[in-house]
Amino acid sequence: MAKMTKRQIAKREKTRNIGEEILLGIRDIKAGRTGRRFTVDSYAIVRAREQLSSRSKSKVGSRLRGNDKA
Numbered sequence: 001m002a003k004m005t006k007r008q009i010a011k012r013e014k015t016r017n018i019g020e021e022i023l024l025g026i027r028d029i030k031a032g033r034t035g036r037r038f039t040v041d042s043y044a045i046v047r048a049r050e051q052l053s054s055r056s057k058s059k060v061g062s063r064l065r066g067n068d069k070a
Contacts (some may be wrong), residue, residue, distance in 0.1 A: 004012070028034070
């Protein structure tokens with residue numbers, strides 16, 4: 001599909017009903033008719049970073065409370 005010119009976009013926007021488009025999209029999702037899907041392959045990396053982050057925060061908290069053994 002070719003790119004639309006600014007004039008074509010403006011013409012389309014005049015007759016566009018955004019509310020109706022949103023409702024149709026929600027109905028499609030509820031009916032199981034989904035289009036493009038996005039999946040994250042790096043989920044394990046993100047979880048590992050969160051674990052490291054929470055561990056470092058707990059170490060800082062124990063130092064602040066005076067429970068540091070070092």
